[in-house]
Amino acid sequence: MIAPFRTERHDHEACLRDALARAEDICLHKGLRLTELRRRVLELVWSGHEPVRAYDLLDQLRGERRGAAPPTVYRALDFLQEHGFVHKIESLNAYVGCAEPTDRHGGQFLICGRCKAVAELDDPAIYETVRRRAEASGFTVQGQVIEVMGLCPRCAVTPDAPLAHNHEH
Amino acid sequence: MIAPFRTERHDHEACLRDALARAEDICLHKGLRLTELRRRVLELVWSGHEPVRAYDLLDQLRGERRGAAPPTVYRALDFLQEHGFVHKIESLNAYVGCAEPTDRHGGQFLICGRCKAVAELDDPAIYETVRRRAEASGFTVQGQVIEVMGLCPRCAVTPDAPLAHNHEH
DNA sequence: TTCATATTGTTATGGTATAACTCTGCGATA
């Protein structure tokens, strides 16, 4: 199980730096082109641990790059998703960075309805239970979308405290 | 576990009739108003076991009801979802009927990528595994979105056979 | 250098969903 919710000590600058370094490294080894645009979109998605919407990315890109348009961001997101650097949260139509990028892996997402933070699990017990029960119905499993809504540890405990910023979660 | 994939003998007219009768009955007992519009939208969603998109419903409504517009269908869908008569498939932005309506229950969906049929599971083993593993991370679970992509039993076995109609699946 | 191809730019459009205000019909109540 990986990438749980961040604590108060979370150093997001280091977190972001590591994520970009991992991506660079993986692309180098696989012969993928992490272009300036793709790298920048990945960086923007990783600006926090909340899902980011495509048009928010686009708004930011427009400030930096003339002629940015929806395909600009969707194509970058397609690349990043295909190689496991980001995931789409289907129930939010939004995107989060992946801390453990492997090609086209699934993962399970815990989504805090209060602070909006998302944690990713890659829990084999969940994956296998879903696979086993689905195949018991004669279904052949090719992919799983698992998104769990609720409250992250901090928001469950202090539901009235002010929302901390992004980077502290 | 309920509502598996339909067999060749599936009598969809009876299936649809039962679904509408159940909805009528539940609304009667709960004091809910299954209006003409809501009943018709439910009927259209139940036209098959494939997810139906909101604007497809709208196109059909326009042929029957002057002034049908997006809110017409979304408001009906909101009512039907809230009371468990239909579910939204998040990964498809589409809606399916529910054979076992209970308020705001979750459910797990098996989605055939070939014939597009959807089967609903309400498997406590899946629900509990996801809940337990999420809460092991300190997360408080309020809802689950579980959508499994793959091949239904028939499409897995005869991937080259022509697609059967709707009602036979 | 030249070429094939991947990437990005550009314009347009399609698909999904809600806001906000109006109108209508129906039951509760004075």
Place this chain on the structure above:
DNA sequence: TATCGCAGAGTTATACCATAACAATATGAA
């Protein structure tokens, strides 16, 4: 019976999400 309040539905407008299609450009291999 009058009228009030409200849920449901009509109506108009707009916001948000995503892709098609074609042009231009950059990149790396031969």
